[in-house]
Amino acid sequence: xxxxxxxxxxxxxxxxxxxxxxxxxxxxxxxxxGTKSGGKLAVTASFYPMQFLAERIGGDHVSVTTLTKPGxxxxxxxxxxxxxxxxxxxxVLLYLKGIQPAVDEAITQSGVKNTVDxxxxxxxxxxxxxVGHSHEEGHGDEHATEEGxxxxxxxxxxxxxxxxxxxxxxxxxxxxxxxxxxxxxxxDNSAAYRKNTDALVKELGGLDTAFRQGLADxxxxxxxxxxxxxxxxxxxxxxxxxxxxxxxxxxxxxxxRMKELKTIAEHDKVGTVFFETLASDKTAKTVAADSGLKxxxxxxxxxxxxxxxxxxxxxxMNANLTALRTALGAK
Numbered sequence: 501x502x503x504x505x506x507x508x509x510x511x512x513x514x515x516x517x518x519x520x521x522x523x524x525x526x527x528x529x530x531x532x533x534g535t536k537s538g539g540k541l542a543v544t545a546s547f548y549p550m551q552f553l554a555e556r557i558g559g560d561h562v563s564v565t566t567l568t569k570p571g572x573x574x575x576x577x578x579x580x581x582x583x584x585x586x587x588x589x590x591x592v593l594l595y596l597k598g599i600q601p602a603v604d605e606a607i608t609q610s611g612v613k614n615t616v617d618x619x620x621x622x623x624x625x626x627x628x629x630x631v632g633h634s635h636e637e638g639h640g641d642e643h644a645t646e647e648g649x650x651x652x653x654x655x656x657x658x659x660x661x662x663x664x665x666x667x668x669x670x671x672x673x674x675x676x677x678x679x680x681x682x683x684x685x686x687x688d689n690s691a692a693y694r695k696n697t698d699a700l701v702k703e704l705g706g707l708d709t710a711f712r713q714g715l716a717d718x719x720x721x722x723x724x725x726x727x728x729x730x731x732x733x734x735x736x737x738x739x740x741x742x743x744x745x746x747x748x749x750x751x752x753x754x755x756x757r758m759k760e761l762k763t764i765a766e767h768d769k770v771g772t773v774f775f776e777t778l779a780s781d782k783t784a785k786t787v788a789a790d791s792g793l794k795x796x797x798x799x800x801x802x803x804x805x806x807x808x809x810x811x812x813x814x815x816x817m818n819a820n821l822t823a824l825r826t827a828l829g830a831k
Contacts (some may be wrong), residue, residue, distance in 0.1 A: 719829030
């Protein structure tokens with residue numbers, strides 16, 4: 501993530517203060533969703549992968565609000581003073597540290613007891629996010645050194661890939677942790693949360709099986725994508741991700757990288773360059789045209805819009821599997 505996208509700590513602190521003043525002046529009828537309503541547990545999720553877990557596991561017992569609206573690139577999110585202030589009204593805050601620095605900072609100031617960081621529910625790994633290097637080299641992830649982290653937290657996150665939701669196995673581990681957190685926050689409905697968690701984990705297990713079987717026998721194991729978000733998925737299913745320009749899906753690749761990708765495509769029999777739904781396809785089309793390749797969508801599932809190939813996480817992941825099978829020449 502580019503440093504220019506960050507919200508300075510002092511600015512955000514002021515925004516929270518202003519938001520609290522503004523909120524106190526509003527009547528209860530003006531209160532936004534994300535506060536307790538009808539006796540339901542109020543859960544605020546940072547962006548879509550967290551929202552999906554909260555909705556599926558919480559079911560009828562939760563009221564879920566997301567900070568990142570459909571169509572907004574989550575890395576670019578800037579909280580309004582009102583949004584920052586309203587975080588303090590939630591019963592549970594569910595987020596993924598290192599993806600959205602504005603959210604990370606606001607949550608530390610929210611005073612909410614039940615805050616759930618998805619990165620603490622599974623093991624983060626290093627994946628090569630600097631273009632032109634192998635995954636094993638484990639270069640730093642730009643998401644991992646944003647404002648709002650203590651020195652110790654930055655050390656723990658440095659070089660780690662935060663895109664854990666794109667691996668169904670790791671996402672299932674996170675789901676279990678979210679379920680346990682909702683049980684703790686709302687013990688009266690613990691049985692329902694446990695049942696919903698078990699059902700979702702089973703569904704994610706089925707998705708893992710579909711990927712494992714669907715990608716077992718392919719002509720090539722290499723795919724090229726604008727956004728280096730698929731390191732966990734690639735590692736899980738024996739594939740190699742080649743990012744065009746690193747973590748920023750809209751940045752332009754260097755001439756040297758363009759030449760390198762053309763060589764990789766020829767050597768590894770790559771036929772498709774992937775782009776995503778929430779970012780421009782300009783870079784992917786440039787690379788594809790230079791190498792005589794096709795383009796297609798591989799969705800990092802950072803948000804669901806009317807352009808998404810499915811209505812929820814499971815459907816879009818199945819669409820991703822179909823796209824990968826076609827691009828990789830699955831037998």
